[in-house]
Amino acid sequence: MGEVTVHALRNVDIDLYAGELLVLLGASGSGKSTLLNILGGLDVASSGSLYYHDLCLHTLDSDGLTEYRRAHVGFVFQFYNLIPSLTARENVKLVTDIAKDPMPADEALQLVGLGDRLDHFPSQMSGGEQQRVAIARGVAKRPNVLLCDEPTGALDAQTGKLVLSVLDRVNRETGTTTAIITHNAAIGMLGDTVVHMSSGEIVERTVNSSRASIQDIEW
Ligand SMILES: Nc1ncnc2c1ncn2[C@@H]1O[C@H](COP(=O)(O)OP(=O)(O)OP(=O)(O)O)[C@@H](O)[C@H]1O
Numbered sequence: 688m689g690e691v692t693v694h695a696l697r698n699v700d701i702d703l704y705a706g707e708l709l710v711l712l713g714a715s716g717s718g719k720s721t722l723l724n725i726l727g728g729l730d731v732a733s734s735g736s737l738y739y740h741d742l743c744l745h746t747l748d749s750d751g752l753t754e755y756r757r758a759h760v761g762f763v764f765q766f767y768n769l770i771p772s773l774t775a776r777e778n779v780k781l782v783t784d785i786a787k788d789p790m791p792a793d794e795a796l797q798l799v800g801l802g803d804r805l806d807h808f809p810s811q812m813s814g815g816e817q818q819r820v821a822i823a824r825g826v827a828k829r830p831n832v833l834l835c836d837e838p839t840g841a842l843d844a845q846t847g848k849l850v851l852s853v854l855d856r857v858n859r860e861t862g863t864t865t866a867i868i869t870h871n872a873a874i875g876m877l878g879d880t881v882v883h884m885s886s887g888e889i890v891e892r893t894v895n896s897s898r899a900s901i902q903d904i905e906w
């Protein structure tokens with residue numbers, strides 16, 4: 688940025704294991720979103736290497752990264768990014784229509800507890816419901832990796848808990864490797880692995896011997 692060089696990430700070395708739930712913690716500006724965006728093929732590192740199984744993501748061009756995202760990655764963001772003129776079902780169908788072996792949109796919405804909101808528009812749903820539609824959209828194509836950047840950031844504590852319990856359950860039931868960025872250190876207990884970032888570096892990586900259940904978390 689002008690005269691100042693910002694190292695959004697440096698010396699990052701990380702493995703994600705099939706089926707695990709990873710929680711990413713760190714202060715604002717510590718590089719969490721940058722890391723998640725690189726993992727998801729939305730952003731590209733200026734140096735270093737990144738593999739999805741045998742696929743060298745760092746050698747792919749923009750079309751190659753699009754293929755990677757389409758085939759393997761689901762995203763959930765803080766602001767749900769739903770299309771306002773489409774119903775819940777239609778928002779999910781946008782993804783399932785172009786995916787290879789998706790679950791039916793209705794099934795994805797049932798998975799997040801919205802089987803009775805299929806024909807609601809985003810403006811007719813609460814924040815937590817909209818985020819659950821976004822999760823349904825993220826998981827409907829049965830991605831191998833689900834990346835969530837502050838999925839509860841815009842929600843009150845109660846609704847945030849509900850959304851996290853949905854992510855936790857979807858991870859357990861579908862075996863989708865899941866990474867969740869949060870500012871709430873208590874959520875770390877939910878993960879198999881917790882990674883702390885500071886100034887672009889991973890400063891701590893903790894493996895939980897067992898995952899806490901959502902009821903045990905002191906918000
Ligand atoms: N496009 C950009 N150009 C220059 N610097 C950037 C850009 N994007 C991010 N940064 C810088 O990179 C660093 C990491 O940013 P990043 O968005 O990854 O942090 P974060 O941990 O997700 O923060 P937050 O919790 O606030 O979302 C910050 O210092 C930020 O200012």
Ligand SMILES: [Mg+2]
Nearest residue numbers: 719720721836
């Ligand atoms: Mg961020």
